[in-house]
Amino acid sequence: MMSQASPSRGDASDSRTVVCAGFIPLTDCAPLVVAAHKGFAADEGLTLELHRETSWATIRDRVVFGHFDVAQMLAPMPLARSLGIGHIKVPMIAPCALSQGGNAITVSADLWQRMEGAGARLGAAPGTNGAALAAVIKARDRSEPLVFAMVYPFSGHNYELRYWLAAAGIHPDRDVRLIVVPPPMMGAALAAGQIDGFCVGEPWSSLAVDEGSGRIAATKADIWRQSPEKVLGCRRDWADANADTLAALIRALHAAARWADDPGNRDALCALLAHPDHLNVPAGVIGRALTGRLIAAPGTEPLEIPDFLAFHRHAASFPWRSHALWIYSQMVRWGQVPFSAEGMRAAADTYRPDLYRAALAGTGAVIPNASAKVEGALTRAEPVAAGDKTLTLGPDGFFDERIFDPAEVEAYIASFAIHTEPLDGDAVRPADPSGIR
């Protein structure tokens, strides 16, 4: 049977509590790295031990079996575990978000050229470039479909790529082929013609542009501004057994996120992330995501993308339950799980704004009063209630101007013409593996 959650290991040499955290070398691992290396964990009486991993599957396994106490996770991962989709069911929680935005959809030079012929432009709205892609797909002879890669089935990348394609009338499970490729291999797969495009976190799109193989066609921030990306994930029983440690970690991460979002710390943050123990890529390329100035094609002027990547501003680390419910809506939409009221509740309960609030109470942190919001309703920056302070949120829109009301999840799911039915065990799979390059 699974090992019981044990209280964190105390370090004999000092009185600090040791917390083991897994992370993947991506620009948005910043809050964990900053908390560990800039004194924020120590300020809270913690020693944050970072362990770099190469796959999300291994991050999940090491948290499930207690090798790690906590980890940087793709926002949908704790939901998938609590629901028991695709692997064993282990209740997990997300008591704190780590980042919003940070991803981009990048296509090959060849596909971009064809998209430009159909009206695509660097930096154009996702609707414009999506329509161009749809025109390219329509004009193709009936040869093999275009192949797009993303990083994991339960990821923002998967859902935003599918959202963008489907909004343009492209069925992600019929009109194109979606596969998984590890982030460090995306550029090489694109250059070798094995894939035609991908959705990945920074710095991998910028590196593919620098190598000459990629063109950035859309960004996560443009598809859904201020959308959830990474969270702090842990087992629910670990959180219950280590409530004080987790609260201290949330405070440390909140302070680290504020530091990471401060433009005055940008050079220091780039250097820290560039270190061989972290991303091990040049600092300059990391800086593009942090400034929101992305070079979309070799030799072009940077695009200015507001809110491309946020760690702290406009409550970026707050675990909105409406984010969890939106993720659940997409799991249902794409046939990963059949809808049920019970499943929806379990998904919502995975996000824990109550723990976030309790940890930061009395610290002066600006925390929204609400735990959920109507997503995509704010077309401009607006103040919202946050205790005795003012918090400015928005704009937080979807590019196609759809609204997600967390009280109307079922109706929202039903409103999408393009979706995928769940596969049951006996279903005949419309598989044609022959086309995989």
Next chain:
Amino acid sequence: MSQRPLRVAIIDDNHIRATILMDGLREAGITDITVLEETPGLLKRIVDIDPDVVIIDLENPSRDVLEQMFQVSRLVSRPVAMFVDQSETGMIEAAVDAGVSAYVVDGLKKERVKPIVDMAVSRFNAFSRLHRELHEARTELSGRKVIDRAKGILMRQRAMSEEEAYATLRRAAMNENRKIAEIAESLVTAARLLGE
């Protein structure tokens, strides 16, 4: 599923470990084994081979490629399912502890899978032990080298015999509750700084 011979694919960039595992599987009577390299074309290779079981080391980024196949992917004709049954948690845990993961085609009976996973776990653990022993032997060797160098410094600078030099190091180690090799290393470093 019929009792046709099982086809196993191993994905491990560590050739020595992959060979050790392959030998173990052969001894267990499994003959249809392919060792795959980490390449961008891995998915196609797996689809072409169409294995019943895929064994992959935990540090391999391509685990996420397999995860999608096993997440009722529409890419392959036979869905891959790991151990969706909660009762098999122990098997997965032992594998994760050993640093290995197995993906199994849906419908394969647990009793056919278990010996393969057990073999992978024991061979991975054996490899880790070997690796650790090698590392310790190397550390031991470099420790001995540094002690020899420290003795040489003491013999030259303090005109000691070899036995006296060693006894001096041992005393210092005892007094400071540290290893002799550590004391030797401090001495060698200090000597280097002082232009020895």
